[in-house]
Amino acid sequence: MSSDQTLSADVVIVGSGVAGSSIANELARAGISVIVLEAGPRVDRQHFVENFRNLENKPSYQGPFPAVPWARHPPNQQTPNEYLHTSGPNAEAYQQVYLRMMGGTTWHWAGCAWRYLPSDFELKTRYGQGRDWALKYEDLEPFYYQAEVMMGVCGPDPAKEDLGSPRKQPYPMDALPISYAAQQFRSLIQEKTPWRVVHEPQARNTRPYDSRPTCEGHNNCMPICPIGAMYNGSYSVYHAEAAGAKFIPNAVVYKIERDSANKRVTAVQYYDPDKNSHRVTGKYFVIAAHCIETAKLLLVSADDKSPNGVANSSGHVGRNMMDHTGVQVTFISGDKALWPGRGPLETNVIDNFRDGDWRSERGAYLVHMVDDNQVDLATQLAISKGYVGRDLEEQIRYLAAHTVRLFSHNEALPDPENRLTLSKTNKDILGIPHPDVYYKLPEYTVKSCEHTRGVFRQLIGLMHGTDEQWTPGYFPQDHPSGSTIMGTDPTDSVVDGFCRTHDHDNLFIASSSVFSTVGTGNITLTVAALALRVADTLKKELIHA
């Protein structure tokens, strides 16, 4: 199929999630022309809310978001999978889910908006593990704050509750008052353990903010906030469009063209759903297509000039795949009623294991007490136990009031052997290969998970818990990262400290794919901060050019 038109802009962005849309918004507001190419469709919240209500398997976060055939995403976390094909000793631990649609994967996130710790950027120097980033916490601090203002993040007063990431300004909104269940958990931890429970910083409104309402506690942050009290990428899309950025949905980029010297990108090509090809030229290009799709696109674009893929002279595109591998347990507390599920999903965290000298031996982690409505789970459990009638109803009430779910984010390390490649056996309807990922958990992460299991067993004991249901093995937390790793050495990394590819002067990557290590906090705020730093670099170069 041949190109039928040529589009052009100062900056061409691939992907409309938090990273791509926030860059588009910043640039459009500075008077720079922007085209954003989104592989998936334009979507709206109410369809997803209705889909959720009609979904039998309510905990399936992908369930309400069916993919279009030209921009498939993993339909679930099951192995084998219809789209993301994982293999290796820990294939199940890398069965990530994400969304390809306007606004990106933050349609289903819990709004957890952590800054990384300064040590997370210097793991090699401080603990002799993994790598250092090609930037320091201080370089990112102003952009963390900019991202917090953009999203509308609520969080605790650092004077009262220091989360370990130094701040120059307070959080844009006051911390979210935690639920009765979280209050009880917090008191228990404070009284009976050497640890602490902190308010989780969240991109969730504790007052009207950015024309969005205050959180009403629908307990459905994942898979879909029904009222938009939680930030997601679609709001940056709306703001960017209002500022003049052009978003093109159903535009599946499949090729990145470079000049004859292979130093600068000249255009990208995309397919529409009928496989007509379109060409988009620009001065700068940003790939902001999620960790997995970004690496896939660079590899798909291989040609004679770059036989291993674009931006891949190091051979590290698709390598160093990381995640926050999780340990999860659900049990029935023997103490007083908690009634989880009143308020937002994730509000409180044990943060004592985010950093320490032991990081030279095992990975860091954080622990969520998930404030999830457990009525459905309680009903299934009570029926399986054999209760009927009035006894069943009493059991459902008791179990729903006493079920506790804990899960962790355990730190991975960048290992080049953990690698994304193009599938040799599966292609989508446009002829683009599906992604394959080989994954073996680093021993560092395995040790971290073992430590977590010990802590969880202590907590179960403290709460006189019964009916433990451990999620088997290790499960993915959907925080994939590392596939276009950042570093100072062009021979073993893909981008520099400004997220500019070492190989191509005008090609940037805005994604968790640039992470050199993965820390413990949810990745989205760091993705947004890095993206806003890319926008800042582009503004300087384009306006001063």
Place this chain on the structure above:
Amino acid sequence: MRQDRNRQPVADWCVSPNAMRLNRLVRMSRRDALLGGLGFAVAGGLSGAHAQTVQPNASAGADQSGEVASFMAVSQRLTDRDTLDANIGTALYMGIVHANPDRKDKIQTLRALMDSSKAATAADLAHAAEKADPALKDVIHEILTGWYRGVADNKVVVYRSALMFDITKDAVYPKTYATGGPFYWTTKPPEVERPTGHPALSASPFVIEPT
């Protein structure tokens, strides 16, 4: 090399998971109907491609009303409730029978057992049923899953009206339907005493549905 072939219509992404399943169901039921296989109730109830729930009355033939009446009687006994919603009951019955056509007879068996054993409570009926035929345990699970979870044939028949939310409404809201206003969650919910009842059926493995 395998290539994705299933080119669904562009608008399919925006229909509900139930409607998508029902579309597939309709296609299957037409094929099955040609083979002379499918029951009248289900084929008749799924006339609309975007049907969200099975229409209770459109398909209920004269002989079916007796089946639904039996289902309702058994359901009332198994829930220890005097009243249950008949529209929901009809939809649940059709879903349960569609998933497993033999449930039609099994529910009649439960009804007969209920009468012959003079079971006065849910526990009585459950005891008698499992003793008479261990396979009836699965049928009881399906009936309870229908009323309490609002699910039959792996589809949502009702969400907000599922009984599990009726019995917990003094403490929590069904997800996406909170009406307590900002920060309602900081208040103390009701205490719940440890139940004194016992299981009436043998325990079954508890399998969490994979996500």
